[in-house]
Amino acid sequence: MDNNINPLILDKLTKVCLCKSITRATIKDKIRNGALTVEKVAQSTGATTGSCHGCRCSQKISDLIDGYVNNEWS
Numbered sequence: 001m002d003n004n005i006n007p008l009i010l011d012k013l014t015k016v017c018l019c020k021s022i023t024r025a026t027i028k029d030k031i032r033n034g035a036l037t038v039e040k041v042a043q044s045t046g047a048t049t050g051s052c053h054g055c056r057c058s059q060k061i062s063d064l065i066d067g068y069v070n071n072e073w074s
């Protein structure tokens with residue numbers, strides 16, 4: 001993969017919740033705006049409410065929240 005791809009573009013292309021087609025950019029935006037639990041992200045985006053009931057995305061959302069809290073991304 002091209003290392004020069006803008007991280008923001010990658011976030012917009014990467015689906016965190018596959019069932020609901022919710023991108024990493026959308027999830028990060030909600031986290032930045034105070035959704036610091038998986039439940040809050042779920043309420044504001046619909047993530048975790050798809051056919052897998054969050055089996056495939058809850059951990060990824062939790063990891064993104066942890067990364068934000070630990071200042072690993074902005």
Ligand code: FES
Pocket residue numbers: 016017018019020047048049050051052053054055056057058
């Ligand atoms: S991947 Fe998010 S609910 Fe299935």
